[in-house]
Amino acid sequence: METDLRELVAGAVGRRFDEWSAEHPALAGVIDRVRLTEQVAASVRDSPEFRRAVEAYRHGRGELDLAGRAAELASAALRAILG
Protein backbone atom coordinates (compact mmCIF):
# COMPACT_ATOMS: atom_id res chain seq x y z
CA MET A 1 0.00 0.00 0.00
CA GLU A 2 2.77 2.43 1.01
CA THR A 3 4.79 1.61 -2.13
CA ASP A 4 1.71 1.97 -4.33
CA LEU A 5 0.91 5.36 -2.83
CA ARG A 6 4.49 6.54 -3.25
CA GLU A 7 4.56 5.41 -6.88
CA LEU A 8 1.23 7.07 -7.59
CA VAL A 9 2.39 10.31 -5.96
CA ALA A 10 5.77 10.15 -7.72
CA GLY A 11 3.96 9.93 -11.06
CA ALA A 12 1.69 12.88 -10.24
CA VAL A 13 4.62 14.95 -8.96
CA GLY A 14 6.72 14.10 -12.00
CA ARG A 15 4.08 15.30 -14.47
CA ARG A 16 3.16 18.50 -12.61
CA PHE A 17 6.75 19.30 -11.68
CA ASP A 18 7.87 19.07 -15.31
CA GLU A 19 5.20 21.61 -16.33
CA TRP A 20 5.96 23.85 -13.36
CA SER A 21 9.73 23.75 -13.87
CA ALA A 22 9.32 25.16 -17.40
CA GLU A 23 8.03 28.36 -15.79
CA HIS A 24 10.31 28.33 -12.72
CA PRO A 25 13.59 26.88 -14.01
CA ALA A 26 15.93 28.13 -11.29
CA LEU A 27 13.63 27.17 -8.39
CA ALA A 28 12.97 23.78 -9.99
CA GLY A 29 16.72 23.26 -10.07
CA VAL A 30 17.06 23.54 -6.30
CA ILE A 31 13.80 21.88 -5.22
CA ASP A 32 14.42 18.26 -4.41
CA ARG A 33 11.84 16.24 -6.35
CA VAL A 34 12.21 13.24 -4.05
CA ARG A 35 11.60 15.39 -1.00
CA LEU A 36 8.62 16.99 -2.71
CA THR A 37 7.23 13.52 -3.46
CA GLU A 38 7.66 12.52 0.18
CA GLN A 39 5.93 15.70 1.35
CA VAL A 40 2.97 15.09 -0.93
CA ALA A 41 2.81 11.39 -0.01
CA ALA A 42 2.85 12.30 3.70
CA SER A 43 0.13 14.88 3.14
CA VAL A 44 -2.05 12.31 1.36
CA ARG A 45 -1.35 9.58 3.92
CA ASP A 46 -2.20 11.89 6.85
CA SER A 47 -5.44 13.21 5.37
CA PRO A 48 -8.73 11.97 6.87
CA GLU A 49 -10.11 11.57 3.32
CA PHE A 50 -7.39 9.07 2.46
CA ARG A 51 -7.97 7.15 5.71
CA ARG A 52 -11.66 6.97 4.90
CA ALA A 53 -10.83 5.74 1.38
CA VAL A 54 -8.54 3.06 2.84
CA GLU A 55 -11.30 1.95 5.23
CA ALA A 56 -13.77 1.76 2.36
CA TYR A 57 -11.26 -0.30 0.36
CA ARG A 58 -10.89 -2.70 3.29
CA HIS A 59 -14.64 -3.08 3.39
CA GLY A 60 -14.83 -4.21 -0.17
CA ARG A 61 -14.64 -1.10 -2.34
CA GLY A 62 -12.47 -1.44 -5.43
CA GLU A 63 -8.80 -0.68 -5.58
CA LEU A 64 -9.46 1.79 -8.39
CA ASP A 65 -11.63 3.91 -6.06
CA LEU A 66 -8.76 4.14 -3.59
CA ALA A 67 -6.19 4.92 -6.27
CA GLY A 68 -8.49 7.56 -7.77
CA ARG A 69 -9.03 9.20 -4.38
CA ALA A 70 -5.30 9.13 -3.66
CA ALA A 71 -4.57 10.72 -7.05
CA GLU A 72 -7.10 13.50 -6.36
CA LEU A 73 -5.57 14.16 -2.96
CA ALA A 74 -2.07 14.15 -4.42
CA SER A 75 -3.13 16.69 -7.06
CA ALA A 76 -4.69 18.89 -4.40
CA ALA A 77 -1.55 18.72 -2.25
CA LEU A 78 0.58 19.55 -5.29
CA ARG A 79 -1.65 22.50 -6.16
CA ALA A 80 -1.15 23.79 -2.62
CA ILE A 81 2.61 23.61 -3.10
CA LEU A 82 3.17 24.48 -6.75
CA GLY A 83 -0.01 26.36 -7.49
Next chain:
Amino acid sequence: MRSALCSLLLAAALAGCSASPAAVDLIAAARAGLAQARRAEAQRQALEARGLEAQAAALDAAFDADVRAVAAGQVGPAGDPTALSPEWVISARRAYATTLRALAQQQLRDQAAGAERLDNLAAADEALEMAGDLLVRQLQLAEPVRRRLMDIHGRWIDGD
Protein backbone atom coordinates in the same frame (compact mmCIF):
# COMPACT_ATOMS: atom_id res chain seq x y z
CA MET B 1 53.70 -28.41 50.69
CA ARG B 2 52.83 -25.46 52.91
CA SER B 3 54.77 -23.14 50.58
CA ALA B 4 52.95 -24.44 47.50
CA LEU B 5 49.57 -23.95 49.20
CA CYS B 6 50.52 -20.43 50.28
CA SER B 7 51.66 -19.54 46.78
CA LEU B 8 48.39 -20.83 45.35
CA LEU B 9 46.34 -18.81 47.85
CA LEU B 10 48.44 -15.73 47.19
CA ALA B 11 48.04 -16.11 43.43
CA ALA B 12 44.27 -16.44 43.85
CA ALA B 13 44.12 -13.41 46.15
CA LEU B 14 46.22 -11.26 43.84
CA ALA B 15 44.36 -12.28 40.70
CA GLY B 16 41.53 -9.87 41.49
CA CYS B 17 43.97 -7.06 42.23
CA SER B 18 46.10 -7.59 39.13
CA ALA B 19 43.09 -7.41 36.74
CA SER B 20 42.03 -3.97 37.95
CA PRO B 21 44.87 -1.74 36.64
CA ALA B 22 44.38 -3.25 33.18
CA ALA B 23 40.63 -2.60 33.42
CA VAL B 24 41.32 1.01 34.40
CA ASP B 25 43.50 1.39 31.31
CA LEU B 26 40.80 -0.15 29.14
CA ILE B 27 38.22 2.24 30.55
CA ALA B 28 40.52 5.19 29.86
CA ALA B 29 40.96 3.98 26.26
CA ALA B 30 37.20 3.54 25.85
CA ARG B 31 36.59 7.08 27.19
CA ALA B 32 39.16 8.48 24.77
CA GLY B 33 37.32 6.70 21.95
CA LEU B 34 34.02 8.15 23.12
CA ALA B 35 35.50 11.66 23.26
CA GLN B 36 36.65 11.20 19.67
CA ALA B 37 33.17 9.99 18.66
CA ARG B 38 31.62 13.06 20.31
CA ARG B 39 33.95 15.40 18.44
CA ALA B 40 33.17 13.61 15.17
CA GLU B 41 29.43 13.85 15.89
CA ALA B 42 29.68 17.57 16.64
CA GLN B 43 31.59 18.11 13.38
CA ARG B 44 29.02 16.07 11.46
CA GLN B 45 26.21 18.17 12.91
CA ALA B 46 28.00 21.40 12.00
CA LEU B 47 28.47 20.14 8.43
CA GLU B 48 24.82 19.13 8.22
CA ALA B 49 23.71 22.56 9.45
CA ARG B 50 25.98 24.30 6.92
CA GLY B 51 24.56 22.07 4.16
CA LEU B 52 21.01 23.09 5.04
CA GLU B 53 22.01 26.76 5.23
CA ALA B 54 23.57 26.44 1.78
CA GLN B 55 20.36 24.87 0.45
CA ALA B 56 18.30 27.73 1.91
CA ALA B 57 20.67 30.27 0.33
CA ALA B 58 20.43 28.47 -3.02
CA LEU B 59 16.65 28.58 -2.73
CA ASP B 60 16.73 32.36 -2.15
CA ALA B 61 19.05 32.85 -5.11
CA ALA B 62 16.88 30.65 -7.36
CA PHE B 63 13.73 32.56 -6.46
CA ASP B 64 15.44 35.86 -7.33
CA ALA B 65 16.91 34.42 -10.53
CA ASP B 66 13.50 33.21 -11.72
CA VAL B 67 11.87 36.59 -11.02
CA ARG B 68 14.61 38.40 -12.96
CA ALA B 69 14.52 35.91 -15.83
CA VAL B 70 10.71 36.08 -16.17
CA ALA B 71 10.78 39.90 -15.93
CA ALA B 72 13.36 39.93 -18.72
CA GLY B 73 11.19 37.64 -20.86
CA GLN B 74 13.76 34.87 -20.81
CA VAL B 75 11.44 32.08 -19.57
CA GLY B 76 8.96 30.15 -21.66
CA PRO B 77 8.74 29.35 -25.36
CA ALA B 78 10.18 31.86 -27.82
CA GLY B 79 7.49 34.30 -28.90
CA ASP B 80 5.33 33.48 -25.90
CA PRO B 81 7.43 34.18 -22.81
CA THR B 82 6.04 33.51 -19.33
CA ALA B 83 4.43 36.63 -17.90
CA LEU B 84 5.37 37.95 -14.49
CA SER B 85 1.76 37.61 -13.37
CA PRO B 86 0.35 37.45 -9.84
CA GLU B 87 -0.35 33.72 -10.42
CA TRP B 88 3.26 33.12 -11.36
CA VAL B 89 4.53 34.98 -8.28
CA ILE B 90 2.11 33.13 -5.98
CA SER B 91 3.12 29.78 -7.46
CA ALA B 92 6.82 30.56 -6.98
CA ARG B 93 6.24 31.87 -3.47
CA ARG B 94 4.29 28.73 -2.46
CA ALA B 95 6.98 26.38 -3.69
CA TYR B 96 9.69 28.53 -2.12
CA ALA B 97 7.92 28.69 1.25
CA THR B 98 7.10 24.96 1.27
CA THR B 99 10.69 24.03 0.48
CA LEU B 100 12.03 26.43 3.09
CA ARG B 101 9.64 24.94 5.66
CA ALA B 102 10.77 21.43 4.73
CA LEU B 103 14.40 22.50 5.18
CA ALA B 104 13.62 24.00 8.60
CA GLN B 105 11.81 20.80 9.64
CA GLN B 106 14.77 18.75 8.41
CA GLN B 107 17.08 20.95 10.46
CA LEU B 108 14.96 20.43 13.58
CA ARG B 109 14.92 16.65 13.03
CA ASP B 110 18.69 16.60 12.46
CA GLN B 111 19.29 18.69 15.57
CA ALA B 112 17.07 16.45 17.71
CA ALA B 113 18.73 13.28 16.40
CA GLY B 114 22.20 14.78 16.85
CA ALA B 115 21.43 15.91 20.39
CA GLU B 116 20.18 12.42 21.22
CA ARG B 117 23.35 10.84 19.82
CA LEU B 118 25.51 13.25 21.86
CA ASP B 119 23.42 12.53 24.98
CA ASN B 120 23.90 8.79 24.49
CA LEU B 121 27.65 9.23 24.09
CA ALA B 122 27.75 11.47 27.18
CA ALA B 123 25.78 8.89 29.19
CA ALA B 124 28.15 6.11 28.09
CA ASP B 125 31.11 8.29 29.09
CA GLU B 126 29.55 9.03 32.47
CA ALA B 127 29.00 5.31 33.09
CA LEU B 128 32.60 4.55 32.16
CA GLU B 129 33.83 7.33 34.42
CA MET B 130 31.87 5.86 37.33
CA ALA B 131 33.17 2.37 36.56
CA GLY B 132 36.73 3.76 36.46
CA ASP B 133 36.27 5.52 39.80
CA LEU B 134 34.92 2.33 41.36
CA LEU B 135 37.85 0.32 40.07
CA VAL B 136 40.38 2.86 41.33
CA ARG B 137 38.72 2.82 44.76
CA GLN B 138 38.72 -0.97 44.69
CA LEU B 139 42.43 -0.92 43.85
CA GLN B 140 43.16 1.53 46.66
CA LEU B 141 41.28 -0.66 49.14
CA ALA B 142 42.95 -3.84 47.90
CA GLU B 143 46.49 -2.47 47.95
CA PRO B 144 47.09 -2.81 51.74
CA VAL B 145 45.64 -6.34 51.63
CA ARG B 146 47.92 -7.21 48.72
CA ARG B 147 50.96 -5.86 50.58
CA ARG B 148 49.98 -7.78 53.72
CA LEU B 149 49.56 -11.01 51.75
CA MET B 150 52.94 -10.51 50.06
CA ASP B 151 54.47 -9.93 53.46
CA ILE B 152 52.89 -13.07 54.97
CA HIS B 153 53.87 -15.09 51.93
CA GLY B 154 57.47 -13.88 52.17
CA ARG B 155 57.66 -14.78 55.82
CA TRP B 156 56.17 -18.23 55.24
CA ILE B 157 58.62 -18.87 52.42
CA ASP B 158 61.49 -17.80 54.66
CA GLY B 159 60.24 -20.06 57.44
CA ASP B 160 59.98 -23.07 55.08
